[in-house]
Amino acid sequence: MCTSPFCTCPNTKAFDDPFDPEVSLTHTGVGAEKADEARPVQAFSREAAVSRAVESAVVQAVFGGCDHSRRAFLQRVGGAAALGIIGSIFPLDAIKALAQEKSGPPEKKDLKIGFIPITCGTPIIMAEPMGFYAKHGLAGTQVTKAAGWAMIRDWAVAKQVDCAHMLSPMPLALTLGAGAEATPFIMPAIENINGQAITLHKDHKNVKGPQDMKGFTFCVPFDYSMHNMLLRYYLAEGGVDPDRDVKIRVVPPPEMVANLKAKNIDGYLAPDPFNQRAVYEEAGFIFKLSKELWPGHPCCGFAMPAEFAKTMPNSFKAVFNAIVDATLYCSEAKNRKDIAAAVSPRNYLNQPLEVVEQVLLGQYPDGLGNNVNDPERIDFNPMPWQSMAVWILSQMKRWGYLKGEVNYKIVAEQVYLAAGCADLLRARGKSVPDNYYQKYKIMGKEFDPADPEGYIASFAIKRT
Amino acid sequence: MATASPKDNRWMLLSLFFLLLFLGFWALISLNTKIPSPLSVAKVAGEFLAHPFYDNGPNDKGIGILTGYSLLRLSAGFTVGALLGIFWGVVLGLNPMLFKALNPFIQILRAISPIAWMPLLLYSVRDSGVTALLVVIMASLWPTLANTAFGVAHIKKDYINVANILQLNPIAKVMKVVLPAAGPAIVAGLKISMGAAWVAIVPAEALLGSLGLGYFVWNEWNNLSLPSVIFAILLIGIVGVVIDLLFSKLAGKLAYTD
Incomplete structure (x- = not known):
C-alpha cells in the first residue's frame, strides 16, 4: 500500500x-x-x-x-x-495552502498584525521596520499595539487584526473554548524560546527556592500563559501549592514593576523587558531565568483564526514565510543589536534601548551586583513542536483550566502547524526530524508526550 | 451677599499664588522621592508640544493628533448620547406613569460605570472603535436623560395648558413649549454628560488601545515614564476645562428667565 x-x-x-x-x-x-x-x-x-x-x-x-x-x-x-x-x-485549509508549490499574489497585502510590547514578540514586531513582510509581498502590513492579552484575543476573534502575537497556550485555549467562546485557531510558528524570568523584590535576596516563598504574592501576565504554567510547576515541584500557599494575580507587566517598587507584591514570572526593567528601576533582582526551569521552553507564538488560512491562503503563506524568516534572523546573535534598535522606539516596545539590549544580547546586571553573560537568555525558534502543545494541555488539565477528557494529540495537531513549519525550515536548509513529538526534561523530571495522563497523575500537587 | 466686582482682578493674583504654592510643594516632594519634578515634566511637555502632529506609524502619533482623536470620539459619542437622552427624557417627562415605572431601572443603569460595560460591549459588537464610542454614549446618556425627564415633568402646568388651548400638535408642543421650558434643566444635564463622557474616554481608550489621550497614558505607562504620564494628566485636565468653558458659553446663549 x-x-x-x-x-x-x-x-x-x-x-x-x-x-x-x-x-x-x-x-x-x-x-x-x-x-x-x-x-x-x-x-x-x-x-x-x-x-x-x-x-x-x-x-x-x-x-x-x-x-x-x-x-x-x-x-x-x-x-x-x-x-x-x-x-x-485538522487544519486542512492551512495544510492545503502550504502544499501549493506556487502561490498567487496575496489576497490582502496590507495585513494588520496585533502585538504586545514585550521582547518575546521581537520577530513579529521587527519584521515591519526591517522589511520582512514587504519582502514576501505584504507591502503595507502594519503591526498594531494591543493593551493586553485579553484585548489581543478579542481583536483576533473579532477579526480586527488578521494575525496576532499570542502566548503559546492561548490558541489552544481558544480552540477548546477555555476562558472564551470556542473559535478554531492555528499557530503556525512559535516566536521565542526562553526569555522569561522570576523576578523578586530586592528584600528577598535570601530566598533560595520555593520553600522560602510560602505566603508570597506573585503576578503573571495571563491565565493561559507559559508564565502561569511555569510558575505553578516551579512552586509545586518545591512542595508549594500555587493555589493555597501563595497568591497568583493576573496583572499587566508594567503594573508588575510599579507594584514591585511599592512592595505590594513579592515577585512575578513575567516576560522581558519587565524583569530587566525591575533591575533598571532598582526595585528587584532576577532570581531565576525561565530557561533554568525548562531549557528551550516555548513562550509566545504567531497565531490567527483557522479561517484566515482558508479565505486568504496566499496571504497566509506569505506571512508564514515572513515570520519564519524574521524568527530565524532574530535567532542569530550578530543581528541582535540592530534588532534592539529597531524595536525599542515608541511606535513598538517604547522601552529604553539599554534595557532591550541587555535582554536581547544576554549581557545584563542581575540586580544582585553580578554582570551576567548568557547569550541564550532569550532565543528565537519558530518550530511549534506538537509535544509542546501536549505539555501545555497537560498543565491546563492539571490546574483545572480544562475539565473532562482532553484529546491531546488531536488538539495539538489541529493548532500547532508543526509539519508546515518544518517544511519551511527544511526549505531554508535546516534539518528537522519527522517526528514532531519530543520528550522534555523539566526541572529534572521527564515528560513523555505519549502519556500526558500518566504525567499528570505523577504529580503530588494537582487539581484533578 | 458680597461678591467680587467684575473689575476686581485680585482673584487672579490669588490663583497665581495657589499655583506657585502647588508647584513649590511638588518640587519639594520630588526632591526627596522618585516622583518626577515639575521641571522634568515641563521638559517632557516641551518635547511633546514642539512636534504635536508627527506621525510615526499606527502606534506612535503626535499629542495633537491623539487629542484630536479623543475630541472626535467625544463629540460623536456625546451627540448621539445627548440626542437619545433628550428624546427619552421628553417621552418620560410627559408620561408620569412610564417615568415612575422606568425610574428604578434608570437609577440602576446610571450608577454603573460606563467602563464596566466595556467587555460586554466589545464581546457583542466586536469592534474596539465602536466599543469606545458606545462607552462614551453610555456615559453621556444618563445625566441628560434624567435631567431632561425631571425638567419636563416639572414644567409649569400653565405652559402645557396654554399649548393645549392653542391646540398645538404634539411635535409643535414639544418644540415650542416643552423643550424651551425645560431648557435650563436640559442644559445642566448636558453639561454633566459632557464631563462624564470626557472622564470615561480616557480609561476606555487605555483599555481598548484605541488611539487618543488614553492610549498615550497607557503607552507611556508601559514605559514607566512618569513625567509623560503627569504631562498627560495635566493635558487631559486642561482640555476638559476648555470643553466645559466652551459649553458654558454655548449654554449661556440658550438660557432664559421666566
Missing part, C-alpha cells in the same frame, strides 16, 4: 477524491478498478491535484491506512459531511 500522497508511482490514487466511498486509496483495491472504469478521466488543475493529495493524506492519516473503515465511515455520513468533520479536526 502506498501511503504517501506525494509518491510518484504511476498508479497512485492520491488524486482521487478521498471522500468518495467508491474510491480506494490503496493501489490494488478491487473497488478502485471498478470506479476508474465507470468514471471519465478528469483533468485536474495542478492546484486541485495538490489539494486533493493533501485531503487524501489527511484521510489516510486519520484512518491509519485502513481503507475498510474509511469507506464504512463515508457511506454512513456522506463525503461532504466527512470533509467537514475532518476539516474541523
Whole structure:
C-alpha cells in the first residue's frame, strides 16, 4: 500500500477524491478498478491535484491506512459531511495552502498584525521596520499595539487584526473554548524560546527556592500563559501549592514593576523587558531565568483564526514565510543589536534601548551586583513542536483550566502547524526530524508526550 | 451677599499664588522621592508640544493628533448620547406613569460605570472603535436623560395648558413649549454628560488601545515614564476645562428667565 500522497508511482490514487466511498486509496483495491472504469478521466488543475493529495493524506492519516473503515465511515455520513468533520479536526485549509508549490499574489497585502510590547514578540514586531513582510509581498502590513492579552484575543476573534502575537497556550485555549467562546485557531510558528524570568523584590535576596516563598504574592501576565504554567510547576515541584500557599494575580507587566517598587507584591514570572526593567528601576533582582526551569521552553507564538488560512491562503503563506524568516534572523546573535534598535522606539516596545539590549544580547546586571553573560537568555525558534502543545494541555488539565477528557494529540495537531513549519525550515536548509513529538526534561523530571495522563497523575500537587 | 466686582482682578493674583504654592510643594516632594519634578515634566511637555502632529506609524502619533482623536470620539459619542437622552427624557417627562415605572431601572443603569460595560460591549459588537464610542454614549446618556425627564415633568402646568388651548400638535408642543421650558434643566444635564463622557474616554481608550489621550497614558505607562504620564494628566485636565468653558458659553446663549 502506498501511503504517501506525494509518491510518484504511476498508479497512485492520491488524486482521487478521498471522500468518495467508491474510491480506494490503496493501489490494488478491487473497488478502485471498478470506479476508474465507470468514471471519465478528469483533468485536474495542478492546484486541485495538490489539494486533493493533501485531503487524501489527511484521510489516510486519520484512518491509519485502513481503507475498510474509511469507506464504512463515508457511506454512513456522506463525503461532504466527512470533509467537514475532518476539516474541523485538522487544519486542512492551512495544510492545503502550504502544499501549493506556487502561490498567487496575496489576497490582502496590507495585513494588520496585533502585538504586545514585550521582547518575546521581537520577530513579529521587527519584521515591519526591517522589511520582512514587504519582502514576501505584504507591502503595507502594519503591526498594531494591543493593551493586553485579553484585548489581543478579542481583536483576533473579532477579526480586527488578521494575525496576532499570542502566548503559546492561548490558541489552544481558544480552540477548546477555555476562558472564551470556542473559535478554531492555528499557530503556525512559535516566536521565542526562553526569555522569561522570576523576578523578586530586592528584600528577598535570601530566598533560595520555593520553600522560602510560602505566603508570597506573585503576578503573571495571563491565565493561559507559559508564565502561569511555569510558575505553578516551579512552586509545586518545591512542595508549594500555587493555589493555597501563595497568591497568583493576573496583572499587566508594567503594573508588575510599579507594584514591585511599592512592595505590594513579592515577585512575578513575567516576560522581558519587565524583569530587566525591575533591575533598571532598582526595585528587584532576577532570581531565576525561565530557561533554568525548562531549557528551550516555548513562550509566545504567531497565531490567527483557522479561517484566515482558508479565505486568504496566499496571504497566509506569505506571512508564514515572513515570520519564519524574521524568527530565524532574530535567532542569530550578530543581528541582535540592530534588532534592539529597531524595536525599542515608541511606535513598538517604547522601552529604553539599554534595557532591550541587555535582554536581547544576554549581557545584563542581575540586580544582585553580578554582570551576567548568557547569550541564550532569550532565543528565537519558530518550530511549534506538537509535544509542546501536549505539555501545555497537560498543565491546563492539571490546574483545572480544562475539565473532562482532553484529546491531546488531536488538539495539538489541529493548532500547532508543526509539519508546515518544518517544511519551511527544511526549505531554508535546516534539518528537522519527522517526528514532531519530543520528550522534555523539566526541572529534572521527564515528560513523555505519549502519556500526558500518566504525567499528570505523577504529580503530588494537582487539581484533578 | 458680597461678591467680587467684575473689575476686581485680585482673584487672579490669588490663583497665581495657589499655583506657585502647588508647584513649590511638588518640587519639594520630588526632591526627596522618585516622583518626577515639575521641571522634568515641563521638559517632557516641551518635547511633546514642539512636534504635536508627527506621525510615526499606527502606534506612535503626535499629542495633537491623539487629542484630536479623543475630541472626535467625544463629540460623536456625546451627540448621539445627548440626542437619545433628550428624546427619552421628553417621552418620560410627559408620561408620569412610564417615568415612575422606568425610574428604578434608570437609577440602576446610571450608577454603573460606563467602563464596566466595556467587555460586554466589545464581546457583542466586536469592534474596539465602536466599543469606545458606545462607552462614551453610555456615559453621556444618563445625566441628560434624567435631567431632561425631571425638567419636563416639572414644567409649569400653565405652559402645557396654554399649548393645549392653542391646540398645538404634539411635535409643535414639544418644540415650542416643552423643550424651551425645560431648557435650563436640559442644559445642566448636558453639561454633566459632557464631563462624564470626557472622564470615561480616557480609561476606555487605555483599555481598548484605541488611539487618543488614553492610549498615550497607557503607552507611556508601559514605559514607566512618569513625567509623560503627569504631562498627560495635566493635558487631559486642561482640555476638559476648555470643553466645559466652551459649553458654558454655548449654554449661556440658550438660557432664559421666566
